[in-house]
Amino acid sequence: MTSTPGPVVTTGVSHVRLTVRDLTTSRRFYDALFGWDVAVELPADADDATRERLWFLFGGIIYSTPFGLLGLRPVAAAHDSFSEDRVGLDHLSFAVADRAALDGAVEVLDSLGAPHEGVKDAGGLWILEFRDPDGIALELAAPRG
Incomplete structure (x- = not known):
């Protein structure tokens, strides 16, 4: 066997x-x-x-x-572009300490002219979704609490 x-x-x-x-x-x-x-x-x-x-x-x-x-x-x-709907990477999420860090990241993204979603409640996490210059889907995540 x-x-x-x-x-x-x-x-x-x-x-x-x-x-x-x-x-x-x-x-x-x-x-x-x-x-x-x-x-x-x-x-x-x-x-x-x-x-x-x-x-x-x-x-x-x-x-x-x-x-x-x-x-x-x-x-x-x-001419290439990222798509989370193709085989491969969906998104990459980086951990941050807390909601205040996400609010600070919004300011940084705004200063870079980088489009982003607002901070969202994702159950046990706060998340901030955005894209890099190539359109790669990125996220910052902070624990709720």
Whole structure:
């Protein structure tokens, strides 16, 4: 009798990478909204050995976030667009401490000219839905309480 292997035990999120159309535009948005430190990027004066060592960036950058790493990979065609109704990502939700953090995020999104929904009651959470410059569906979520 053969047995089925047990489940894979995970310890958290290692990284998420988003495919974007234009790194400059996306980076401006993510820098202004979240202010995360950059973990890895190709130096402007990189030699061939450095470029080969950092091949996994695909011309993008990787941020260090509270949940792990988030990368921006600028390889999408200029006419491409995100849709949560296709196979793949529906949305990405980031946790924030409380409702006040969501209200502050509304101000930041407004200052960036980023369209967003108002803060909504989603049962046990308050959520704020918005999109990045490529239309990728993002959300901030805070516990109710």
